[in-house]
Amino acid sequence: MPLSLKVSSGFLGLGALVWLGKMVVMRRMDFKATPFDLGVALLVTLSAASIWASPDRGFSFYNYYNLMGRYILIYYLAVNNIRSRGQVKRLVWSMLASALVVSLYGFYQYFFGATASAVEWVDGAQFPDLKMRVFSTLENPNLLAGFLVTMMAIAAGMGYKAATINSKVILAALVILFGGCLVLTYSRGAWLSVLAIVGMYGMLCNRKIFWLLLVVPIVGFFAHDALLERIMSITNPTDTSSTLRIALWESTIAMIMDKPFFGIGWGAYWMVYPDYDFFINNANTKIFHAHNMYLNIAAEIGIPGLFAFLVMMYGHFRLALSSVKGAAYHSSGVMLGIVGAICGLIVNGFTDYVLFNIQLSMLFWLLNALIVVVWQQNQQRYDQGHSLRKVI
Secondary structure (H helix, E strand, O other), X not given: OOOOHHHHHHHHHHXXXXXXXXXXXXXXXOOOOOOOHHHHHHHHHHHHHHHHHOOOHHHHHHHHHHXXXXXXXXXXXXXXXXOOHHHHHHHHHHHHHHHHHHHHHHHHHHHOOOXXXXXXXXXXXXXXXXXXXXXXXXXXXXXXXXXXHHHHHHHHHHHXXXXXXHHHHHHHHHHHHHHHHHHHHOOHHHHHHHHHHHHHHHHHOOHHHHHHHHHHHHHHHHOOHHHHHHHHHHHOOOOHHHHHHHHHHXXXXXXXXXXXXXXXXXXXXXXXXXXXXXXXXXXXXXXXXXXXXXXXXXXXXXXXXXXXXXXXXHHHHHHHHHHHHHOOHHHHHHHHHHHHHHHHHHHHOOOOOHHHOHHHHHHHHHHHHHHHHHHHHHHHHHHHHHHHHHHO
């Protein structure tokens, strides 16, 4: 998914056709219910209802079925066709392998492949020492950062729960590699997400993990001037990026107040924003999202739609958390990693909206599906053990 949207979409369509073909050959409906079917249906329905409020219903309808369709498809395709712990293991390692490729390309881009696109993400007036920000295959440094935070969390969770030293070393190396590429994105929101994940792992796993928080001042002490300036600017609300975000939030809140129930329309933020442009005052400037996940969702599909999304996210988060102890070693590490990834998304959502990107949204729904898959496997193991005890 992070390597090519077209190729991943092709494989998703192929997977759907094979799944359908399997059901035709078997002559039965092969569909598993999940604890979240009603919540997903509510989110899908409220998102569809927002289309009627869009200034361009045709665009919103096309955008809705093209995106929501693939998110729901990847969710239920994974839930219904991943049946063994071995399949979970292969899938997660393929995700980490793709993240490795993305990270290596990010390093290559930083040292050898500087382009105009890499430079245009830099605010030269605010950060004169910052020359470029890498974005690898994801076209935007903040999106790359959001992806790397997710992969770091999963690798760290698996490494903590790994049963062998070799696995721990490999996964620790991946965390360091992903973290190094993350630094080169200069994404402040993602750095804060990493701190939140470290804090969460410290509370869930081992208090000694909190010592990792000392890495921040150590890195700051030895950092390049551009990195140090970027770190210190987190506390500065007057730089251009922060000022623009605050202005966008004010505009987005105005949208929500005007249309609180069904929103402005799925994917219609860029069309509606000029009517609420209190800051840029340029009709030719296109702003595609609010740089705040919660405000953006509430603006586009309404407050009830945001509530449905948050309930769904919270439900999967709790299920993953409950599965950390009940799963086998590898699956337990995956669940711990996904808990960290969702925690990172929750924090990052206050300053950005990485799920605006199709690949990252597909990844989000795939991770939710993996939570359900591991939970179902745990339930199956419990039922089998309970039946065995009855026989004995």
